[in-house]
Amino acid sequence: MSPIENLIQRLSPNGVAFKELGEIAELVRGNGMPKTDFTESGIGAIHYGQIYTYYGTWTTKTISFVSPETARKLAKVDPGDVIITNTSENVEDVGKAVAWLGDEQIVTGGHATVLKHDQDPKFIAYWLQSPGFQIQKRRHATGTKVIDVSAKNLAKIKIPVPPVEVQREIVRVLDAFSALEAELEAELEARRRQYAYYRDKLLTFEETSV
Template identity: 30%
Template sequence: MSQIEEVIERLCPDGVPYETLRTVAQISGRNIQPSAMGDATVTVYSLPAFDNNRTAERLIGSDVGSAKTALAHPTVLVAKLNPHIPRVWKLASIPNNSYSSPEFFPLVPDPNRLDLGFLYYFISTQLGKLASTVTGSTNSHKRLHREDFLGLRIPVPPLEVQHEIVKILDTFTDLEAELEAELEARRQQYHYCQRLLLSSKVSRSVPLTLGDIGKVSMCKRVFKSQTSEEGEVPFFKIGTFGEQANSFISRELFENYRMNYPFPKKGDVLISAAGTIGKSITYDGAPAYFQDSNIVWIDNNEKIVKNSYLRYWYRTVSWTTDGSIIRRLYNDQIRRTKILIPPIAEQERIVSILDTFDALVNDLNSGLPAELNARRQQYEYYRDKLLTFKELKS
């Protein structure tokens, strides 16, 4: 940081001028119909590409389907239409025959005033401010307006300062990309090991059904009149299973039902039998109640199969449902589901391996997700710090 501070002190000790975007950059490009593109291969940048982490789509011009904006210069694309208002994307190089969808403002900086990377990083700090200017009666009609966007004020330090800032922030971005790539590689490795360890290749595994290892159980039915929006004990319905409860029952009802009717033990693995079929959550023992028939569990004997092993097994199951419009997993379908059960010692070994992988790729307090989160926070801190300047008094 000392080097950039020295550069700022040398080149702009009293602050920097602030300009509106329209004075240092322009929305560039012209709309072209597919009929004018011919049969050449074209590169199309669109929001679906954003969503799927693709750089762009390669299409035949005549197959594009609607007018696109021709891109000719390095640009910053800013989403102006839902579902991502705003969102920013930097294109440092533009392939021949490149176009963007009408979902974007393609913003080209004045190279004598503004570095492309500096523009990209600055706009990324202003997304909240830009979002506050969005208008529209419904989500499908909400948009960021051109004049609001071009009226955004941006600091314009000397180009040497901009280049140094971009160099620092690019380093943070590269480190984050490396961590993301490593995390994805570890996830693939984890899924491979999970499939392998729980497959028939495991020695001495006994093929059984879930019905062989325990009874399909569920909580006693709770009626809507017995619930409230506030209360003492969370009541999880299928729509809130594994998330935040929005319904509650009284402590008295909870204790009555817990003591007199089926109720999961701490460590039992709950399964969603409707909605997201087969979603599984380990019951942590805290006071909570679960919607009958929609959330069930196997009352298994842990001398035969450990809950910790069962939790991982459920992640590999292809559940057979009734095929109706509203998908449901019935008890007999659960009972018929096949499972391979190795000896307890082998189950514990498998769980130990998978727990290590799970913590590495999913634990937000440790492993790669925690490191990635720390890097993102560090990047955002320095990005905001580096892009905040005292305004030069005229």
Template identity: 30%
Template sequence: VPVGYKRTEVGLIPEDWDIMALRNIIEKFVNGGTPSTKNAAFWSGNIPWITGADILNQTVAVIRRHITEEAVHNSSTSVIAKGNLLIVSRTGVGKLAIAPCDIAISQDFTGVIPNKEKILAKYLFRHFDFCQHVLAKQNQGTSIKGITRDTLAAILIPLPPLSEQRAIAEALSDMDGLLAALEALIAKKQAIKQATMQQLLTGKTRLPGFREAWETRRLGDTFTCLPTANNPRADLREYGQIGYIHYGDVHAHAQPVLSCAHYELPWIDKSRVDNAAHLQNGDLVMVDASEDLVGVGKSIEIHGIAGKTIVAGLHTILCRGNPDYWAMRFKAYLQFIPAFKSALIRMATGISVYAISKKQLSDIELALPSLLEQEAIVSVLSDMDAEIAALERRRDKTRAVKQGMMQQLLTGRVRLVEPRTITERLAATRPAEQEAQWKVVETKEAGR
């Protein structure tokens, strides 16, 4: 056991921390409930009322219904005061939030009113957010899983001094603020890109130097549909002779271009895909089936093959463009051309799954810009894609740094002796530098 630490039921913690059951550090648990839906008058008030479905990313994401004082008095629901902890204890165990206002709760929740002399709600929230496995382990039941009140009350909580609880909660809240700012910036950039595509891919806005009319062509005259494989996931392996692009990979890939040099493909034995065409750089792989109309025509343009042998798989259409009509990477944006998307949606058939065929795809007529204009459009949109991808990497790195902070702070491995100084320093640094910054802090604290 390191100097300054002690071994407990929840692992190593600092000597000046305590371990207490949840029941001993709160004032009370509060039940939730649902007022009668048969009484419309109950649902015409101004008291917010939520269910577990309204919690997203550990916050009250939406308030869809409001109830009256009479509804509260005539049902088992309760109003939880702003700032207290809401734990989903059935139908979605693991979700939690701090009440953003005085709010009524359904039976999905257990409201937790902390003893403020022992624990802060915002620290308890951080502890349970970090220790999701503790809540998941206690999940019981058959038809409706949940955590009983006695089980919840018995959970052991590591308890720093109140000043340190506050510092931990504030440091992690600052990281949440940084993540929220990055998410907002990504959403803004994506909206700008979407608007730019609407203008450039329809010809409503022309880039400087381009005035000639676009020529309408039948798509089947501009590319060739090549044979694909039809193997299910069960045939795929971590290793093999041939890379395999499954339709699920196309649906899941966020960017319109897939670089095989940086993407972990599943593999398949050569003998199982003898009749499938081998992909070339610039090929377009499009799904031929989707569970919703939004996914109809979802596609990726393939690059970075670099000597690999790769095939397109189950529920995909492989299109190889004629270079006289298609500039490299422009095919990736075909799926975003409104006229093309509308044509696919009109043609898609099915009830639970919407499908398109090679013939339907080939018969679509579309106005296409010249090769030079395609290249100019690709340059603009690719720059936007690269900027968004860089922001997403920054967000993911920041999220990982936050996870590391939770691991260090909520176990006491790093002590926030000067929490505000550390928090400000973190907020001011780039995410790539934050992890190193925390290592410096940890080293200093370990030496004290």
């Protein structure tokens, strides 16, 4: 039996409960915030499109900002909140999430929903990558060219809710594997560059006359 299984058996002897997201979190739908609102500094902001292209499972910094005046009109994201995308061009990507672990309140805009909860934020963000979530979101997805899973439907999705101590242990293990994966990818990229260098060097010759 693994350490996590032992922990579950000790802290949750009757098994892990499943609850709807709407039971464990307040879901706040974002609005507005086109990229033209971005400024060089100000209040941190995460655009839904950046969750697809830039952010991983969690972040402590934003790459975009809006003015304090603009921020007042947008959905607020407090430390520990999770931002979920509501819209995508395909069903595989819709519902991608990022946990905000920075120290200050930031904002988000349309096509995104903020989960405000008292669970481990990384646990929720990791679970939103799992097959269990992928299967459920497909049942609630609507649209053809543009796929949408509304905040109302997200609230119906059932998530396992083990004790927070168990959540943190799961996160610790997944973080370790994520760090290892990043290290291996960096090593692989270095080897690719090395290969390209020697390939070009060894296969380049000066033409000489016979």
